[in-house]
Structure formats: structure tokens, C-alpha cells
Amino acid sequence: MKDPLSEHQFAVIPTIVSGNQETVVVQFLKTATELLKQAKTLEEIQEVWQKLNALEALSKKFRLSKEVQLDATELRIRIERRLGEMLSQINQSREGDIKNQNQNSVKVNLDSNDSKSIRSNLSFTKNEWSKFQQLASTPHEVFEAVITDLRIEAAINRQTALSTPRILRAIRSQQKKDSEPLFSPIIKPSDNWNFSTVQYARIHEKLGEDRGYIPGEIYANCFWYYVKPGDLVIAPMAGSGQVWRVYEARKEWMGQHIYDFKLKMFDLTPRGKYKDLITQHDLTKSFPVINPDYIIIDIPYYGMVAQQYSNKSEDLANMALENWQIAMTTIAKNCAAVQQTGTLCTVISPNYRDVAKKQVFMVTDIIRSLWELAGYFLYDKAYSSRRIQQNQTPQMARMNNQAKANHIMLTDITEVLTFRRV
Ligand SMILES: C[S@@+](CC[C@H](N)C(=O)[O-])C[C@H]1O[C@@H](n2cnc3c(N)ncnc32)[C@H](O)[C@@H]1O
Numbered sequence: 512m513k514d515p516l517s518e519h520q521f522a523v524i525p526t527i528v529s530g531n532q533e534t535v536v537v538q539f540l541k542t543a544t545e546l547l548k549q550a551k552t553l554e555e556i557q558e559v560w561q562k563l564n565a566l567e568a569l570s571k572k573f574r575l576s577k578e579v580q581l582d583a584t585e586l587r588i589r590i591e592r593r594l595g596e597m598l599s600q601i602n603q604s605r606e607g608d609i610k611n612q613n614q615n616s617v618k619v620n621l622d623s624n625d626s627k628s629i630r631s632n633l634s635f636t637k638n639e640w641s642k643f644q645q646l647a648s649t650p651h652e653v654f655e656a657v658i659t660d661l662r663i664e665a666a667i668n669r670q671t672a673l674s675t676p677r678i679l680r681a682i683r684s685q686q687k688k689d690s691e692p693l694f695s696p697i698i699k700p701s702d703n704w705n706f707s708t709v710q711y712a713r714i715h716e717k718l719g720e721d722r723g724y725i726p727g728e729i730y731a732n733c734f735w736y737y738v739k740p741g742d743l744v745i746a747p748m749a750g751s752g753q754v755w756r757v758y759e760a761r762k763e764w765m766g767q768h769i770y771d772f773k774l775k776m777f778d779l780t781p782r783g784k785y786k787d788l789i790t791q792h793d794l795t796k797s798f799p800v801i802n803p804d805y806i807i808i809d810i811p812y813y814g815m816v817a818q819q820y821s822n823k824s825e826d827l828a829n830m831a832l833e834n835w836q837i838a839m840t841t842i843a844k845n846c847a848a849v850q851q852t853g854t855l856c857t858v859i860s861p862n863y864r865d866v867a868k869k870q871v872f873m874v875t876d877i878i879r880s881l882w883e884l885a886g887y888f889l890y891d892k893a894y895s896s897r898r899i900q901q902n903q904t905p906q907m908a909r910m911n912n913q914a915k916a917n918h919i920m921l922t923d924i925t926e927v928l929t930f931r932r933v
Contacts, residue, residue: 563587595647697764704895727757740770742804749776752785806856814863843885887930
């Protein structure tokens with residue numbers, strides 16, 4: 512190969528740069544690019560790499576423009592990638608030859624004898640070869656994206672430099688990000704919110720914690736589908752704070768799309784390990800915050816939880832149907848009074864079947880009409896199993912048999928009703 516950037520020419524750079532330094536270095540960079548295109552062997556590419564190192568050092572020594580310095584570094588890193596590619600190609604073709612000669616497969620790596628002999632003719636260290644091969648094994652799009660990003664960053668910020676270790680670090684973190692799933696399996700793609708394994712399970716009192724009936728996954732899905740970045744979210748019946756547990760763990764179920772919003776919790780009877788974060792408030796009196804972007808209410812399920820949370824008369828769990836309806840009418844109006852047009856309010860509730868009395872209560876229909884009367888329309892609906900009937904306990908077996916004997920189904924589906932303020 513004819514070398515226009517000969518030793519002689521190269522040696523005169525220091526004197527030339529004292530004159531029209533920048534133009535000369537730019538010209539040498541162009542020449543190096545051409546040389547690289549023509550180079551066929553590792554030795555020829557190594558020569559260009561050595562010259563590039565010298566140009567890079569000179570551009571820094573003579574404080575040439577950042578642009579020229581970055582051009583030199585970028586070209587040197589591209590040469591390193593090329594060296595890595597060539598070494599891999601040589602290894603692969605030798606591996607193929609050996610395989611052909613011998614049926615036993617032989618893996619050639621950086622420490623194989625072949626590879627060692629190739630490297631012994633060149634002046635790179637084992638560590639440098641390893642870096643070159645890492646650069647070479649990076650997919651084209653990833654390498655180009657990373658080098659462009661880091662170059663822009665280095666051009667803007669005087670403190671950051673473009674370098675091979677930085678490029679390799681950025682490639683590794685990009686690849687780690689790419690290997691993470693795009694979306695969490697906790698977030699359901701349809702309105703069937705059933706969870707075969709529950710990550711945020713019912714919190715058992717026996718274990719020293721408090722209860723939370725719904726799988727926390729329901730909160731995660733509500734947040735995902737109804738909450739925007741920066742929203743103010745209110746859970747006015749937060750109970751033992753399952754909603755907070757899910758909110759805190761949002762990194763787990765938001766996957767690569769994590770965003771922030773504010774959550775405030777209230778309850779008539781705050782309890783459990785998040786008690787200190789929950790403010791005591793009776794929702795039948797008023798709504799505790801103005802202008803919430805989103806309200807999520809996990810109400811006491813009508814007819815199923817009397818005396819479970821407290822023995823207070825204002826506790827919806829302890830109310831007979833008539834008082835329950837009056838209280839829910841007031842709650843719907845209290846929500847409507849503080850919400851702006853277009854904001855959302857979710858109410859979570861199953862229907863209720865009294866197997867012994869053979870009565871069916873269409874609770875979710877009642878909720879819908881109360882919220883519509885208060886100034887909302889039904890915007891969305893999802894369904895989720897309460898995962899109660901699956902419990903294989905003797906008590907559950909008795910209840911199931913009673914339901915069948917009385918021709919009245921038990922309730923196992925929770926409806927997640929989301930209303931939009933008119
Ligand atoms: C189904 S539980 C919510 C459980 C909650 N998901 C958790 O993580 O524990 C219903 C909650 O409504 C609360 N509650 C009942 N009546 C209320 C009222 N009038 N005002 C505010 N909260 C009330 C109860 O104290 C109970 O915690």
C-alpha cells in the first residue's frame with residue numbers, strides 16, 4: 512500500500528501545526544480516512560491507528576477546535592472497531608478450516624494459539640484487543656447511535672470526552688436496557704384483569720400486616736391506563752395502603768416507561784404499616800383535596816365486610832342498603848364537586864349475592880347511576896377476579912355447595928368502573 516501519510520510527512524506535523532495547524536490536521540485526517548479504506552491487513556490498519564493516535568494527541572496539545580479533536584478520536588475508535596472485526600473474521604475462517612480438517616469443533620478465542628500468533632506481530636495489548644472485539648461485536652445501529660450521542664454530549668460539555676471506555680460503557684448500558692422487556696406482564700392488554708400469580712397479594716393480618724382485598728395489580732393497571740405524568744392521584748379509601756405499596760413499586764410494573772405522579776391517601780380508619788401516610792377522613796362529609804386529576808376508590812363491598820374495618824356507623828361496611836345508597840350518593844357528589852371536566856374517577860366494586868336469603872344486588876349498576884347523576888359518564892370498565900372462590904378451604908367448599916344448592920351464584924368478579932367528569 513502506498514502511504515501518502517509517510518513517516519516523513521508525519522514527522523513534520525509538529526512544525527506545520529504551528530502555522531496553519533487546524534487545516535493541516537484536517538487534511539491528515541482525510542488522508543487517514545482514505546488509507547483506512549485501502550488497508551487490507553491488520554498491520555496496515557494498525558499503522559493508520561498509530562497515526563491517528565498521534566493526530567489526536569497533537570490536536571489536543573495545540574488546542575485545536577473541539578470539532579477537530581472529536582473527528583480524530585471518532586476515527587481512531589472506528590479503526591479499533593475495524594481491527595476487532597478483522598480479528599474476529601480471521602478467527603472465524605481459521606475455526607472453519609480446523610473444523611473441516613478435524614470433525615471435532617475447536618473454538619478459537621483471544622487466547623488461542625492462532626489468535627496469539629496474529630497478535631504477536633502487532634503492538635496491541637491483550638486488553639486493547641479485548642476492547643476492539645467488544646466494539647466489533649456491537650450491532651451497527653447500536654454502535655452508531657452511541658457514538659453519535661456521546662460525540663454530541665462531548666461537543667456540548669467540556670468536561671466529557673469521547674473515549675473507547677466511555678463508548679463501551681454506554682453500549683453495555685444500552686444493551687442492558689434493550690434486554691429489559693418493553694412492558695411488564697402485570698399490565699394487562701385487555702379488560703380482563705385476572706392474575707394467575709399475584710405479586711401484590713392480599714395482605715394477611717395473621718402475618719402481622721393488615722388486609723387489602725384486591726390484588727395490587729388492579730391499582731397498577733388503573734394507574735397505567737388512567738394516570739398521566741405529573742397527575743395528582745387521590746385514594747380516599749386507602750385502608751391499609753396497598754395502593755401505596757404498588758405506587759412505590761412502580762419501577763417493577765412500569766418497565767421502561769416509568770413516569771412520576773403524586774399519590775395522597777385518606778381513610779375513615781387508617782391502619783397497617785402505611786398508617787402514618789394515610790390521613791383520617793370521612794368521605795361522606797367532604798372530599799379531602801381539590802382538583803384531583805384522578806380518584807381511585809376501593810369501596811367496602813356491600814354486604815360482605817360488616818365490622819371488618821371498624822365498628823363506626825359512618826363506615827360504609829357497616830351500613831344497610833338504604834344508608835349505604837345515601838352515603839354513596841353523597842360520596843359521588845363530593846367527588847364531582849372537586850373534579851374538573853375530563854378528569855377520571857374509578858370505583859372498584861363487585862355485585863353482591865346473598866346465597867342464604869337468595870337475593871341478588873346489582874351494586875355496580877347502582878354505583879353507575881349514582882355517578883351519572885352526580886355529573887359523570889361511564890368512560891371505561893374492566894373485570895377482575897377477587898380470587899376468593901379459588902381458596903380451597905373447607906369453609907369455602909361449604910359456601911360453594913350452598914350456592915349450588917340454593918341456585919344463587921356467589922360473586923367472584925370485581926368491576927373496575929371508571930367515570931369521566933362531564
Ligand atoms: C375495601 S377497603 C379498602 C382496602 C384497601 N384497598 C387496602 O389496601 O386496605 C374499604 C375502605 O373504606 C374505608 N371506609 C369505609 N367508610 C368510609 C368513609 N365513610 N370514609 C372514608 N373511608 C371509609 C374503610 O375503612 C376501608 O379501609
